[in-house]
Amino acid sequence: xxxxxxxxxxxxxxxxxxxxxxxxxxxxxxxxxxxxxxxxxxxxxxxxxxxxxxxxxxxxxxxxxxxxxxxxxxxxxxxxxxxxxxxxxxxxxxxxxxxxxxxxxxxxxxxxxxxxxxxxxxxxxxxxxxxxxxxxxxxxxxxxxxxxxxxxxxxxxxxxxxxxxxxxxxxxxxxxxxxxxxxxxxxxxxxxxxxxxxxxxxxxxxxxxxxxxxxxxxxxxxxxxxxxxxxxxxxxxxxxxxxxxxxxxxxxxxxxxxxxxxxxxxxxxxxxxxxxxxxxxxxxxxxxxxxxxxxxxxxxxxxxxxxxxxx
Numbered sequence: 001x002x003x004x005x006x007x008x009x010x011x012x013x014x015x016x017x018x019x020x021x022x023x024x025x026x027x028x029x030x031x032x033x034x035x036x037x038x039x040x041x042x043x044x045x046x047x048x049x050x051x052x053x054x055x056x057x058x059x060x061x062x063x064x065x066x067x068x069x070x071x072x073x074x075x076x077x078x079x080x081x082x083x084x085x086x087x088x089x090x091x092x093x094x095x096x097x098x099x100x101x102x103x104x105x106x107x108x109x110x111x112x113x114x115x116x117x118x119x120x121x122x123x124x125x126x127x128x129x130x131x132x133x134x135x136x137x138x139x140x141x142x143x144x145x146x147x148x149x150x151x152x153x154x155x156x157x158x159x160x161x162x163x164x165x166x167x168x169x170x171x172x173x174x175x176x177x178x179x180x181x182x183x184x185x186x187x188x189x190x191x192x193x194x195x196x197x198x199x200x201x202x203x204x205x206x207x208x209x210x211x212x213x214x215x216x217x218x219x220x221x222x223x224x225x226x227x228x229x230x231x232x233x234x235x236x237x238x239x240x241x242x243x244x245x246x247x248x249x250x251x252x253x254x255x256x257x258x259x260x261x262x263x264x265x266x267x268x269x270x271x272x273x274x275x276x277x278x279x280x281x282x283x284x285x286x287x288x289x290x291x292x293x294x295x296x297x298x299x300x301x302x303x304x305x306x307x308x309x310x311x
Contacts, residue, residue: 162175
C-alpha cells in the first residue's frame, strides 16, 4: 500500500490517474522519497497495479531511456513528466535529483526494463539519496534474471548473477575460470553479437557437458528458450549465427562430484615435480594444461605447496 503524503507538502495540481483493465483509476498520493519501480521486461501486461499507481502519482519519472518508458506510460494513460537518468548522467544531475527529493518530492526511478539497479546505473542515485537521508521505497515486479532462471529448468535453490562478462576474450576466460566452482546456477546477460564467442569460451572453461539454457526475448512475441549442454549450444549458435533480441544465458552448477584423496594426491605429486623446475606460475599453468583442471584452482594449490616447503 502506498503511504499517505505528508500534509506539509503542497499537493500537485497534476491529475494522478492511470488506466488498467479498461478502467480509469485515481492514484493515491505518494510519500516523499525515491520510489524504485520495476517495469515489464517485454510484455506490458506484466506491470503491477502498484507500479502503475506509483508512476502516475510521482512528481517525475526518472528513466534510463525516456522513449521506452514513454511507451509504457502512454499505454496506461499516465502523463507524469519524464526525466532522463542513465549511465552517462553526471554528478550534477544526481545532485539536482537529490535536491528535488530533499524538497519533498516523490520521484520514481525506472530502468529500460525489469528491476532497476540490476546491471543498471540507478544504484548511484540510490546511494546518493541514502547518504542524503532520503527514504527509498522499492516497488517490486518483473526481472529478467528470475524470469530466465525459472524458464531454464535448472537448479534454483542457489544461483549467482554475473551480469555481462568482459568483452575481450582473455578477460572473459579469466572471469569464467573464477566461476568454475561456483556452487550454484549462473545467470549472465549477453549481447547477441557476442553470444557465439561467449558460449564457446564457457564450454571450454566450464565444461562442454555442463547443462545450460539460452533465453531470448523473454515475455515477448518471439520468446525462445534453448536448453542443452554448453558444447551443443555453442555449436548450434555457431551454425545458425547470432540471434536477435535480448539474451539471458543460464548455466547449471558444476558437478557435485568432488575430487577424492587419490585425485588430490596426484595433483600434488604433479605440482611438486613441476615446482622443482619452474616458477609457481609456470608450474600451475603446465599442470592445469595436463590435468584439465582450472588454472586458478591449480595455482592456489601450487602456492600452498610452495609455502609448505618454505615452512
